[in-house]
Amino acid sequence: VTGSPARMLGIDFSPPLRATDAQLMQRFPLGAxxxxxxxxxxxxxxxxxxxxxxxxxxxxxxxxxxxxxxxxxxxxxxxxxxxxxxxxxxxxxxxxxxxxxxxxxxxxxxxxxxxxxxxxxxxxxxxxxxxxxxxxxxSPFTRGAYTGYLPPGVMSVPELWAAFKAQEKLPNVFFAGSDYHDGFGNGYIEGAIRSGQQAAALIHARLQGPRLQPA
Ligand SMILES: Cc1cc2nc3c(=O)[nH]c(=O)nc-3n(C[C@H](O)[C@H](O)[C@H](O)COP(=O)(O)OP(=O)(O)OC[C@H]3O[C@@H](n4cnc5c(N)ncnc54)[C@H](O)[C@@H]3O)c2cc1C
The missing domain is CATH 3.90.660.10 (Polyamine Oxidase; Chain A, domain 2)
Known part of the structure; x- marks a missing residue:
C-alpha cells in the first residue's frame, strides 16, 4: 500500500491498523x-x-x-x-x-x-x-508536499519509532513509499524506489514461505 500518511488514515483496513500505527500516522503531517x-x-x-x-x-x-x-x-x-x-x-x-x-x-x-x-x-x-x-x-489523494515529516515527540518515542521502521503494518500488508523509507532518500524519489524494492523483497520472501491462511 502506498500513499501519503494523511491518506493512510482514510483507508478502511480490515482488521483496522494497530493503535500505534494509527497514532504514528496522526503525527506524520505533510508540508505545504x-x-x-x-x-x-x-x-x-x-x-x-x-x-x-x-x-x-x-x-x-x-x-x-x-x-x-x-x-x-x-x-x-x-x-x-x-x-x-x-x-x-x-x-x-x-x-x-x-x-x-x-x-x-x-x-x-x-x-x-x-x-x-x-x-x-x-x-x-x-x-x-x-x-x-x-x-x-x-489534491485529495495527497494533501500536501513535498513529503511527510516527523515533528518533535515522535522519533524520541521508541514505540512510535519502531512502528515507523516496520513496513508490515498488518499481516501481509506492507506500506511502501518515500515517506516510509528508513534510510537514504527518505522524502525523495530515491527513497520511494528503495522503499518499493524493499517491500517487494519482503513480499517475495513471504511468498516463498508458509502462507497465512485467511481467517
Ligand atoms: C513539487 C515537488 C517537487 C519535488 N521535487 C523532487 C526532486 O527534485 N527530487 C526528488 O527526488 N523528489 C522530489 N519530490 C518528491 C518526490 O516527488 C516524492 O518523494 C515521490 O514522488 C514519492 O513517491 P511515492 O511513490 O512514495 O508517492 P506518490 O508519488 O505520492 O504516490 C502515491 C500514489 O498513491 C495514490 N493514492 C493515495 N491514496 C490513494 C487511495 N486511497 N487509493 C488509490 N490511490 C491512492 C496517490 O494519488 C499517488 O499517485 C518532489 C515532490 C514535489 C511535490
Missing amino acids: SVKLAAVYKQGPWWRDLGLQGDILAAAGTPSLPDGTPLFVQCVDHSPFSRRLGVLACFVEGKQNFHLTQLPLSEQRRLLLGFLRLSFNDSRAETYEPQVVSHNWAD
Missing part, C-alpha cells in the same frame, strides 16, 4: 507547497538579459505582515525547445497559507510584480503570461 508558474508565449525573455532565470530571495517585497518574503525560490522551467518561457516558483509553509487565501487575480499580480522586480524588466508583466498553480494540499 504550491508551485506557481508564469508561462510566456514569447519564450524565456530573461535569457536576452544574460540571466538564467533562477531567483533566490531572502528578503524584499512582497512579504507577509511579519516581513517574511512571500516568494523565495523560482527556477526556469522552460521546455528544452524554448518555445515557451516558464518560470516556476515554489511557495511553502506559512507563505503558502497566506498566498492561497488570496484571490487568484491578486496571486497573479503579486507574482508578476515579484518577477518584474527580480529581473528589473517590465516584460514580466507586459507580456501577460498565463499563470498556473498547483497546491498539493488541494
Whole structure:
C-alpha cells in the first residue's frame, strides 16, 4: 500500500491498523507547497538579459505582515525547445497559507510584480503570461508536499519509532513509499524506489514461505 500518511488514515483496513500505527500516522503531517508558474508565449525573455532565470530571495517585497518574503525560490522551467518561457516558483509553509487565501487575480499580480522586480524588466508583466498553480494540499489523494515529516515527540518515542521502521503494518500488508523509507532518500524519489524494492523483497520472501491462511 502506498500513499501519503494523511491518506493512510482514510483507508478502511480490515482488521483496522494497530493503535500505534494509527497514532504514528496522526503525527506524520505533510508540508505545504504550491508551485506557481508564469508561462510566456514569447519564450524565456530573461535569457536576452544574460540571466538564467533562477531567483533566490531572502528578503524584499512582497512579504507577509511579519516581513517574511512571500516568494523565495523560482527556477526556469522552460521546455528544452524554448518555445515557451516558464518560470516556476515554489511557495511553502506559512507563505503558502497566506498566498492561497488570496484571490487568484491578486496571486497573479503579486507574482508578476515579484518577477518584474527580480529581473528589473517590465516584460514580466507586459507580456501577460498565463499563470498556473498547483497546491498539493488541494489534491485529495495527497494533501500536501513535498513529503511527510516527523515533528518533535515522535522519533524520541521508541514505540512510535519502531512502528515507523516496520513496513508490515498488518499481516501481509506492507506500506511502501518515500515517506516510509528508513534510510537514504527518505522524502525523495530515491527513497520511494528503495522503499518499493524493499517491500517487494519482503513480499517475495513471504511468498516463498508458509502462507497465512485467511481467517
Ligand atoms: C513539487 C515537488 C517537487 C519535488 N521535487 C523532487 C526532486 O527534485 N527530487 C526528488 O527526488 N523528489 C522530489 N519530490 C518528491 C518526490 O516527488 C516524492 O518523494 C515521490 O514522488 C514519492 O513517491 P511515492 O511513490 O512514495 O508517492 P506518490 O508519488 O505520492 O504516490 C502515491 C500514489 O498513491 C495514490 N493514492 C493515495 N491514496 C490513494 C487511495 N486511497 N487509493 C488509490 N490511490 C491512492 C496517490 O494519488 C499517488 O499517485 C518532489 C515532490 C514535489 C511535490
